[in-house]
Amino acid sequence: MNVSARNCIKGTIMKITKGPVMAEIILDIGNGIQITSVITAHATESLGLKEGKEAYAVMKSSEVMIAVD
Structure with a gap:
């Protein structure tokens, strides 16, 4: 994966709350820290x-976006 953004933090998806149009993604990045993206x-x-x-x-x-390899 190549991306121009300087801030890319790898984590594990802990929870997805999906609605008809939008979804909330909670990413665990370790040490009890989570990042949420919609x-x-x-x-x-x-x-x-x-x-x-x-x-x-x-x-x-x-913005906080989600990316995968």
């Missing part, structure tokens, strides 16, 4: 996000 339900499906899967929190300005 992305579209479509993006959640397209990325194949599942609880227990490793993913990245990608932060750029005021």
Whole structure:
């Protein structure tokens, strides 16, 4: 994975709360620290996000996005 954002933090998806349009993703990055991101339900499906899967929190300005290898 190559991305221009400088802040990429790897973690494990702990919980996905999916609605009809948006989904809340909780990423555990270790030491009891969690990052929460809200992305579209479509993006959640397209990325194949599942609880227990490793993913990245990608932060750029005021956004936190989720990325996978």
